[in-house]
Amino acid sequence: MIAIQSQCTACTHLDRQRPQVQRCDAFPSGIPEEIWLNEVAHTDDYPGDHGIHLELIPLEQYRPPQAQA
Secondary structure, eight states, rough: OOOOGGGGGBTTOOSOOOTTTTOSSOOOOOOOOHHHSSOOOOOOOOTTTTTTOOOOOGGGGGGOOOOOO
């Protein structure tokens, strides 16, 4: 079975310095669960996002999260 990754993992705004914490420039206190779980596409305004939306990183820079053993 293929695990579906959060849209946030491919976004330039994700805080990659602390991968255990789901934070980004739009949501410095924590990414809402419905966005993290892909229930809502963060391509438009979402309450509290400060006007910051999903911005995909260039494919050659993308490194998917490693699977936990």
